[in-house]
Amino acid sequence: MLQTPPARVGMAEHEIDTPALVIDLEAFEANLDVMAGIISGAGVKLRAHAKTHKSPVIAHLQMARGAVGQCVQKVAEAEVLAWGGVPDILVSNEVVGADKLARLAALARITRIAVCADDAAQVAAIEAAAASADVTISVLVEIDVGAGRCGVAPGPDAVALAQVIAASPHLTFGGLQAYHGSAQHVRTHAGRHAAIASACDDARRTVEQLRQVGLECAIVGGAGTGTFEMEAASGVYTEIQAGSYCFMDADYAANLDADGRPISRFRHSLFVLSTVMSAAQPGVAVLDAGHKAVAIDSGMPRVWQRPGVSYVGASDEHGKLSIQDGTAVPLVGEKLRLVPGHCDPTVDRFDWYVGVRRGRVECLWPVAARGGFA
Amino acid sequence: MLQTPPARVGMAEHEIDTPALVIDLEAFEANLDVMAGIISGAGVKLRAHAKTHKSPVIAHLQMARGAVGQCVQKVAEAEVLAWGGVPDILVSNEVVGADKLARLAALARITRIAVCADDAAQVAAIEAAAASADVTISVLVEIDVGAGRCGVAPGPDAVALAQVIAASPHLTFGGLQAYHGSAQHVRTHAGRHAAIASACDDARRTVEQLRQVGLECAIVGGAGTGTFEMEAASGVYTEIQAGSYCFMDADYAANLDADGRPISRFRHSLFVLSTVMSAAQPGVAVLDAGHKAVAIDSGMPRVWQRPGVSYVGASDEHGKLSIQDGTAVPLVGEKLRLVPGHCDPTVDRFDWYVGVRRGRVECLWPVAARGGFA
Numbered sequence: 001m002l003q004t005p006p007a008r009v010g011m012a013e014h015e016i017d018t019p020a021l022v023i024d025l026e027a028f029e030a031n032l033d034v035m036a037g038i039i040s041g042a043g044v045k046l047r048a049h050a051k052t053h054k055s056p057v058i059a060h061l062q063m064a065r066g067a068v069g070q071c072v073q074k075v076a077e078a079e080v081l082a083w084g085g086v087p088d089i090l091v092s093n094e095v096v097g098a099d100k101l102a103r104l105a106a107l108a109r110i111t112r113i114a115v116c117a118d119d120a121a122q123v124a125a126i127e128a129a130a131a132s133a134d135v136t137i138s139v140l141v142e143i144d145v146g147a148g149r150c151g152v153a154p155g156p157d158a159v160a161l162a163q164v165i166a167a168s169p170h171l172t173f174g175g176l177q178a179y180h181g182s183a184q185h186v187r188t189h190a191g192r193h194a195a196i197a198s199a200c201d202d203a204r205r206t207v208e209q210l211r212q213v214g215l216e217c218a219i220v221g222g223a224g225t226g227t228f229e230m231e232a233a234s235g236v237y238t239e240i241q242a243g244s245y246c247f248m249d250a251d252y253a254a255n256l257d258a259d260g261r262p263i264s265r266f267r268h269s270l271f272v273l274s275t276v277m278s279a280a281q282p283g284v285a286v287l288d289a290g291h292k293a294v295a296i297d298s299g300m301p302r303v304w305q306r307p308g309v310s311y312v313g314a315s316d317e318h319g320k321l322s323i324q325d326g327t328a329v330p331l332v333g334e335k336l337r338l339v340p341g342h343c344d345p346t347v348d349r350f351d352w353y354v355g356v357r358r359g360r361v362e363c364l365w366p367v368a369a370r371g372g373f374a
Numbered sequence: 375m376l377q378t379p380p381a382r383v384g385m386a387e388h389e390i391d392t393p394a395l396v397i398d399l400e401a402f403e404a405n406l407d408v409m410a411g412i413i414s415g416a417g418v419k420l421r422a423h424a425k426t427h428k429s430p431v432i433a434h435l436q437m438a439r440g441a442v443g444q445c446v447q448k449v450a451e452a453e454v455l456a457w458g459g460v461p462d463i464l465v466s467n468e469v470v471g472a473d474k475l476a477r478l479a480a481l482a483r484i485t486r487i488a489v490c491a492d493d494a495a496q497v498a499a500i501e502a503a504a505a506s507a508d509v510t511i512s513v514l515v516e517i518d519v520g521a522g523r524c525g526v527a528p529g530p531d532a533v534a535l536a537q538v539i540a541a542s543p544h545l546t547f548g549g550l551q552a553y554h555g556s557a558q559h560v561r562t563h564a565g566r567h568a569a570i571a572s573a574c575d576d577a578r579r580t581v582e583q584l585r586q587v588g589l590e591c592a593i594v595g596g597a598g599t600g601t602f603e604m605e606a607a608s609g610v611y612t613e614i615q616a617g618s619y620c621f622m623d624a625d626y627a628a629n630l631d632a633d634g635r636p637i638s639r640f641r642h643s644l645f646v647l648s649t650v651m652s653a654a655q656p657g658v659a660v661l662d663a664g665h666k667a668v669a670i671d672s673g674m675p676r677v678w679q680r681p682g683v684s685y686v687g688a689s690d691e692h693g694k695l696s697i698q699d700g701t702a703v704p705l706v707g708e709k710l711r712l713v714p715g716h717c718d719p720t721v722d723r724f725d726w727y728v729g730v731r732r733g734r735v736e737c738l739w740p741v742a743a744r745g746g747f748a
Contacts, residue, residue, distance in 0.1 A: 003450075003745045017473055051690060073691045074662075076377075093691065096651045096662065096707055099391055118654040119706050149692055150652035150660050181689065277470045278524040280492040286524050288448075288470065292722050297665050297688070314671070315555065316425060316718050317447045317467065318523055332493050333470055344690050348666050348723075351745060371377050371725060 003351040007361045014335055016361065018275040019293035021350040022337065023247075023365075025357045027269035029061075031246050034265055036065035039240065042232040047071050047090060047221065049243030052344050054369035055353070056084025058246065069112070071221075071241045072369075075100045080369035082111040091115040092177055092221065092241060094142065094150055096122060101129035108135035114219070116142040116177045118152045123164050123171070130170035138174035139165045140219060143206055145199035147181040154178075154202035159209050166215055175217035176210075178203040179241060184226030185251055185298075189258040196223075196230040204236045225252050225266070249343040251298040271304060271337040272346065273354075274319065276330045285330045287311070287319035287338075294319070294338055295345035304337035306330070311338060377725040381735045388709055390735065392649040393667035395724040396711065397621075399731045401643035403435075405620050408639055410439035413614065416606040421445050421464060421595065423617030426718050428743035429727070430458025432620065443486070445595070445615045446743075449474045454743035456485040465489040466551055466595065466615060468516065468524055470496060475503035479511060488512035488593070490551045492526045497538050497545070504544035512548035513539045514593060517580055519573035521555040528552075528576035533583050540589055549591035550584075552577040553615060558600030559625055559672075563632040570597075570604040578610040599626055599640070623717040625672040645678060645711040646720065647728075648693065650704045659704045661685070661693035661712075668693070668712055669719035678711035680704070685712060 006017040016022065039046045048062040049071040059070045059081055069088030072078045078089050088111065095104055095115050107113045108130070117123050117139050130137045141158045144151035152158050158176065166173040183195035199222070207217050221239040223231035225248075231237040244252055247270035257263050274289035291314040294301045301319075303309045308327030313320035319338070323329050330336060340346035347353075348370050355363035380391040390396065413420045422436040423445040433444045433455055443462030446452045452463050462485065469478055469489050481487045482504070491497050491513050504511045515532045518525035526532050532550070540547040557569035573596070581591050595613040597605035599622075605611040618626055621644035631637050648663035665688040668675045675693075677683045682701030687694035693712070697703050704710060714720035721727075722744050729737035 017471065094651045096649050097391065118652055122706060144655060148655065148658070149689070149694060150654060152654050275470050277468045278492055280524060280526045281518060281522065284522070291669075291671050292719055295665075297670060315523070320523060332496060345666055349745075371723075 005352045005364045007354045007364065009361050009363060011361050013273070013356050013359050013361070016273055016354055018273050018335060019289040020273045020354050021347065021352065021367070022271045022273045023353050023355045024269045024271065025355045025362060027267040028246060031248065031266045031269055032061060032065050035242065035245050038229065039232070040066060044232045044237060045239045047239045047241055048246070049092070049241045050077055050081055050369065052243030052347065053246060054080070054347060054367050055365055056081055056086055056368060057365045059084070059086045062246070068239070075103050076371065077369040078107055078113065079103065082107045084368065086111065088112040089114070090140070090219070090221065092179065094118060094122060098125065098129070101125055102133065105129040105133035105135050105137060108133065108137055114138035114140060114174045116140045117161065117165070118142045118150050120161060120164050123161065123168060127168040127170055136170050136172060138172045140174040140177045140221070141165070142177040143202060145178045145180045145202045145222070146183060146195055147179065149181065151177070154206045155209060158206045159213060162210055162215050163213065173215055175219035175221065176203060176206060177221050178237070179222040179224070180227070181224070184224040185255065186226070187254060187256055189256060192227050193230060196227045200231065200234040200236055207236060226255055244343055247343040249298070250302045250339050250341045268304070268339050270340060270343050270346070272301065272340060274336055274338055276332050276334045276336065279329055279332050283323050283329070285321040285323060287321060287336065288317065289319045289338060290314045290317045292316050293349055294340050295342045295349070297345060298342035301338035301340050304339055306336060379726045379738045381728045381738065383735050383737060385735050387647070387730050387733050387735070390647055390728055392647050392709060393663040394647045394728050395721065395726065395741070396645045396647045397727050397729045398643045398645065399729045399736060401641040402620060405622065405640045405643055406435060406439050409616065409619050412603065413606070414440060418606045418611060419613045421613045421615055422620070423466070423615045424451055424455055424743065426617030426721065427620060428454070428721055428741050429739055430455055430460055430742060431739045433458070433460045436620070442613070449477050450745065451743040452481055452487065453477065456481045458742065460485060462486040463488070464514070464593070464595065466553065468492060468496060472499065472503070475499055476507070479503040479507035479509050482507065482509035482511055488514060488548045490514045490516040491535065491539070492516045492524050494535060494538050497535065497542060501542040501545055510544050510546060512546045514548040514551045514595070515539065516551040517576060519552045519554045519576045519596070520557060520569055521553065523555065528580045529583060532580045533587060536584055536589050537587065547589055549593035549595065550577060550580060551595050552611070553596040553598070554601070555598070558598040559629065560600070561628060561630055563630060566601050567604060570601045574605065574608040574610055581610060600629055618717055621717040623672070624676045624713050624715045642678070642713050644714060644717050644720070646675065646714060648710055648712055650706050650708045650710065653703055653706050657697050657703070659695040659697060661695060661710065662691065663693045663712060664688045664691045666690050667723055668714050669716045669723070671719060672716035675712035675714050678713055680710060
């Protein structure tokens, strides 16, 4: 509830209180530039996913480099971005519940807003909310292209739902949401390629069937940091929804390119800074960052630039390091950077980003849309 | 940063916006009463662990039933409790860093505060902070009784560190911290009993060796919800630090008693209320509570009172339900309660508790000490 920032602008990195969520600003900006360069020649648009960063500040940095807007996963994230001046927001997800839909509709007065649906009754609920607020909302049909989670089947089911949307007086049919989440972390290039080729076929076929009934897709959206170049080259996707590329994490860094080498185009720019709080036992050191500070749903964090030192166990408030024989045990009080296994939920643990450039704190940014809420 | 409460006092449970952190107040109060009853006849004190609830409100409810104070895991939690009027707080953990120790020392002006140490250099740092603030701080020696994390070895190492504390002008030797964390979730009664018997031996031997050099232990603290009756019966532990008992979670509920039956003395009182947001695919339903809303470090949540419906997969913002053949698929918009696998980090995801009694919202309490910070 009451979280003091763990740093002051101008202090040295080693003075930051821990655990803290640190952005290496040079690596972060390089990632934004690399993505902008790839997208600018690819014939698609970037609508970066704010579920990664949860920050209007970062959204604006991405849009200044050409991103057309932002994706979010829930209404609360859309609100925070809209209040922070983001002019074009897609909720790349279903929104269920009259209160949430009323909040969504209210946003249409201050920003361009779109949302997804996979159920005709929910389309009716969005129409009712839009009518009540006297606004028009763009609704995309989510199709399941392999993730097996939300979304109607590609083809006729999607067409039928699109027609329901198009027939709703306060809705416009916005296109297709076709994200293949589970393909993002398939390690081999060939494996990701096969999954995305199938997703592209599903999307292409559905776009053609929609065209046959007179419905055009303004947006065919999807793709993440693991696969976006494949969707971008497909000729069917129009918007890329990558998010993690700005920070990268240990899980994405384990993906391999077509030659079987780790993909290194994006740099790790997000870290959890942590302090050694105990080294009382032989061969062990304990950090003050456990799984309340660094998400472990996609594996343990990696210790940054400390060969022989591994993060092997997380409890609520403790991270256990294993020290290889012959490696110096980190000293009590020493501060180590951790590369999170998964950046999105790690960011969600904190209220403040601490931006660091060449060892100095340059900025504090709020993680404005943090939280387990709706 | 900005989290609106998901409910208003007086509304029905099904009107609560989701995901929300819900306390069943009757079950919760029953748990507090059961623990107070066990402790009152046991010859030990209860110093309930606030790392579970992070709330001065709940701390006071525990103390009104006889708890002598609270444990916390970090300075930020101690601050929030002290500001909320909790008069006796033990940081059952090491605190490292000059800023954190200065904050800790400042609290000694408004509450009774104690902290743990497992390193002589850290004792010197606590002494310096206490001297600078002109206060006296009680310091317990943490001994490792089997968890293999923090703590010096029981016996002579602990005695030597206690003597350093006792010789420090602004510190008093407060006793021993002897928590066996990894024993808490050993499933069998015999397994937990063996681990705690060994911990008790370690603690008893150290207490005796301390006595031989003239040092008495005002506190011998430890124990969690999984084992506290064993420490309480040991004759050596003086304070029980159980926390999860007030809420219970799916992980603790899997512990077995001496007859091999699940322990049912405490009831599930903490839930994540969640809405079905998609049921577009056969045999699947998707909830709006993923691992950003319910911690999965100790296993998936259980769906409350819905036989045949299992929570089988968590992504950031989605929980995937598997529906047994012959079971009705939950409808889009339906609200389900989840029993978290692990209550402490689940609470940490939210800013608000919603207290419910017989289907009505009775109160909103802030999760005041939430956060990944220090």
